[in-house]
Amino acid sequence: MGVGDWLRSWPVYRQLTGADPLGRGSAAQSARSRSLVPRTASADRVVHSVCPYCAVGCAQNVYVKDEQVVQIEGNPDSPISRGRLCPKGSASKQLVTGPQRVQKVLYRAPYGTQWQELDLPTAMDMVAERVLDARRKGWQDRDEHGNTLRRTMGLASLGGATLDNEENFLIKKLFTALGAIQIENQARI
Structure with missing residues (x-):
């Protein structure tokens, strides 16, 4: 690299001799930064x-x-x-x-002593089956007087203060749609 090439690569020279006198555009760009793409x-x-x-x-x-x-x-x-x-x-x-993102679910069977890894779809299916089973077992269609109830006593929800308003709102809608009536939030208690 000759002296002329070095001088033309110097940002101050490009700023003083080029079309960018304030040095906010092409004068301030290096060859590497000109080749970068978002x-x-x-x-x-x-x-x-x-x-x-x-x-x-x-x-x-x-x-x-x-x-x-x-x-x-x-x-x-x-x-x-x-x-x-x-x-x-x-x-x-x-x-x-991120590399720290958990990709597996740890599961310990009832009365088990060891944890086993499950993939997320399997774990989600297990949760869904258990929720529907608890809903079915605790379902009350009518009371002793024949009044319509359409509720389940097999599910309850206690939301935490670490959840934001939107998450608690969605949890409330989900459990209400499932027929649960014991739905509470730690922030309200």
């Missing part, structure tokens, strides 16, 4: 979502390539957050792609 440019599609952390409800654009999340950014069309995310929301990609 992670979002290669995405196959954009999925709209909501940040899972708090009850504010900041909208997110989730960029997906080959069915893998490549980037999560704030959605500028959101009237709530206008494209901004807090540090936790900005790092929410780690929830999906």
Whole structure:
């Protein structure tokens, strides 16, 4: 690299001699930074979502390539957050792609002494079967006077204060739809 090449590669020289006197554009770019492309440019599609952390409800654009999340950014069309995310929301990609994400469920059979790993679909099927079984066993269609009840005494829910309002609202709707009447939240107790 000669002196002339070195001088032309120097940002201050490009700033003083080029079309970018304030040094905010091409004068400040190196050859490497000119070749960079955003992670979002290669995405196959954009999925709209909501940040899972708090009850504010900041909208997110989730960029997906080959069915893998490549980037999560704030959605500028959101009237709530206008494209901004807090540090936790900005790092929410780690929830999906981080190496610490649990991919298996630990299960210990009744009276068992050892844990066994189950894949998530198997565990979800087991939970669904047990919920429906408890609902069926505790179902009350009518009381002793013939009044319609349509409820189950086999299910109850106690929500925690770590859940946000939306999660507790959805849990309330789910358990009400299942026919449960014992639905409570720690924040209300």
